[in-house]
Amino acid sequence: MERHEQLMAIICCLYMFFVAYLTFTNFETIGSPLSIDMYAWSKEQSTRNNGYILGALGCMSVGILIVTKLLAKRFQDRALVLLGLIISFVGYFLLLPWGTDYPSVQIASFTPTTVTSTLSLSTPASTLPTTTPDNDEKGCPLDYHWCYTVPRVQLWQYILASIVITIGFSICNVICYSIFSKKLGDRPQGTMMGIFTSAGSLARAFGPITVGFLYKQWGPRVLMIFMLLIVLTSVVVLIFNYKRLYIETESELIGDDDDNDNPIHINSSERARSNSNIDIA
Numbered sequence: 001m002e003r004h005e006q007l008m009a010i011i012c013c014l015y016m017f018f019v020a021y022l023t024f025t026n027f028e029t030i031g032s033p034l035s036i037d038m039y040a041w042s043k044e045q046s047t048r049n050n051g052y053i054l055g056a057l058g059c060m061s062v063g064i065l066i067v068t069k070l071l072a073k074r075f076q077d078r079a080l081v082l083l084g085l086i087i088s089f090v091g092y093f094l095l096l097p098w099g100t101d102y103p104s105v106q107i108a109s110f111t112p113t114t115v116t117s118t119l120s121l122s123t124p125a126s127t128l129p130t131t132t133p134d135n136d137e138k139g140c141p142l143d144y145h146w147c148y149t150v151p152r153v154q155l156w157q158y159i160l161a162s163i164v165i166t167i168g169f170s171i172c173n174v175i176c177y178s179i180f181s182k183k184l185g186d187r188p189q190g191t192m193m194g195i196f197t198s199a200g201s202l203a204r205a206f207g208p209i210t211v212g213f214l215y216k217q218w219g220p221r222v223l224m225i226f227m228l229l230i231v232l233t234s235v236v237v238l239i240f241n242y243k244r245l246y247i248e249t250e251s252e253l254i255g256d257d258d259d260n261d262n263p264i265h266i267n268s269s270e271r272a273r274s275n276s277n278i279d280i281a
Contacts (some may be wrong), residue, residue, distance in 0.1 A: 003185075004019075005031070005244050006183055006185055006244075008031050008210060008241055008244050009179075009183045009241060009244040009245050010183055010184070010192070010260045011181065012237055012238065012241040012244065012245065013176055013179050013180040013183065013196070013245075014195070014199045015174055015195060015199075015234060015237055016081060016085070016172065016234050016237070016238060017172075017173075017176040017177075017180070017196060017199050017200055018199040018200070018202060018203050019172075019203075019230055019231060019233075019234040020084070020085075020088070020168075020169055020172035020176060020200075020234075021169075021173075021199070021200040021203035021204065021207075022170055022203040022206070022207050022227075022230060023088045023091070023092070023165055023168065023227065023230075023231060024165060024166070024169040025203055025204050025207040025208065026207045026208075026211045026223075026227060027161075027162065027165050028054070028209050029056070029207060029208040029212065030211055030215060030220075030223065031050045031053070031054075031162075032046050032050055033215065034215075034220060035049065035050060035158070036138065036139075037139065037140040037141070037144070037147070038103050038104055038140075038153050038155075038158070038220075039103075039137065040104045040138040040139045041085060042138055046216065049208050054099075055163060055164055055192070057163070057166045060096070060163070060166060060167075061166055061169075061170045064166070064167055064171065065170055065174055068080065068171050068174055068175065069172065069174075072175070072178070076246070076247065077175050077178050077179045077182075077245070077247055078179065078238070078242060078245040078246065078247070080137030080171055080175045081171070081175045081176060081179065081238060081245075082235065082238055082242075083171060084168045084169070084170075084171030084172035084175065085168065085172060085231055085234055085235050085238065086167055086168075086235065087164060087165075087167050087168035087171065088164075088169060088172070088231050089168075089200075089231045089232065089235065090164055090168075091161045091162075091163075091164035091165035091167075091168055092161070092165065092224050092228050092231065093224075093228060094157055094160055094161040094164060095153060095157060095161040095220065095224045096220075096221060096224045096225075097128070097150055097151040097152060097219075097220055097221050097224075098151060098155050099151045099152075099154075100151060101151055101152045101154070102147070102148065102150075102151055102152055103139065103140040103146055103147055103150075103152045104139040104140065105138075105139055105141075105142060105147050105148070106138065106139040106140060106141050106142055122249075129173040138249055144216065144219070146218055146219030150219040150220060150221050153220055167249075171236065177196070179245055179247065180193075180196050181193070182247050183245070210226075211223060211231075214226055216267075225237075
């Protein structure tokens with residue numbers, strides 16, 4: 001029975017780690033096309049601005065890990081994972097498009113240029129005005145039907161949600177490792193940690209494909225609802241297995257060892273007392 005409870009806790013950790021990586025991977029994947037479509041950034045602007053954002057988030061995550069280590073001394077690991085998942089849920093809720101401000105739709109633009117033509121060897125060359133199409137696509141593509149019905153995700157929403165999602169991911173990432181390693185028991189650590197890391201790799205493979213399809217077909221609203229449901233399922237799984245994820249503290253482990261040692265001391269003292277009674281007799 002105890003081994004079954006341990007196995008359920010391990011499976012729960014694997015799913016939570018998968019969802020945690022899925023939240024951040026999907027945000028990384030959707031960042032570039034979302035910024036191009038919503039804010040009419042060029043590809044160069046999107047690459048540069050999102051690079052700045054991700055760089056700042058990376059620096060911020062270092063501080064979050066330090067704070068998480070301090071919180072782990074006061075709170076149970078399972079409570080911190082629940083907190084991280086709830087924060088991730090709030091982050092994707094912030095990314096839901098609201099209002100009546102719709103994204104700009106791509107319009108074909110042309111740049112005036114000149115072409116030099118020569119009719120024959122006897123006539124001088126002439127310069128003719130012409131136009132060339134711009135290759136840099138800005139705004140929501142014309143073939144995305146949702147561009148006309150789904151409101152714009154505001155820039156402040158995008159930045160605020162990126163901060164919140166990073167906080168939730170950083171907490172879940174490190175605490176899931178902690179719970180998983182403590183719940184393995186006598187199972188081979190190397191093999192099981194490899195399986196655990198593979199859950200994150202699966203999220204990186206599954207996330208971009210799914211996110212790209214949902215975004216192209218139905219836009220950011222359906223995508224964010226999908227992510228909200230995924231995170232919500234992980235919260236439900238965590239609550240259902242909350243007791244199984246309990247980690248004994250050092251004081252409790254020392255207390256259990258003392259309880260196990262006490263019967264031995266009691267039995268030895270009783271044996272010594274009986275031997276002394278026999279000698280007296």
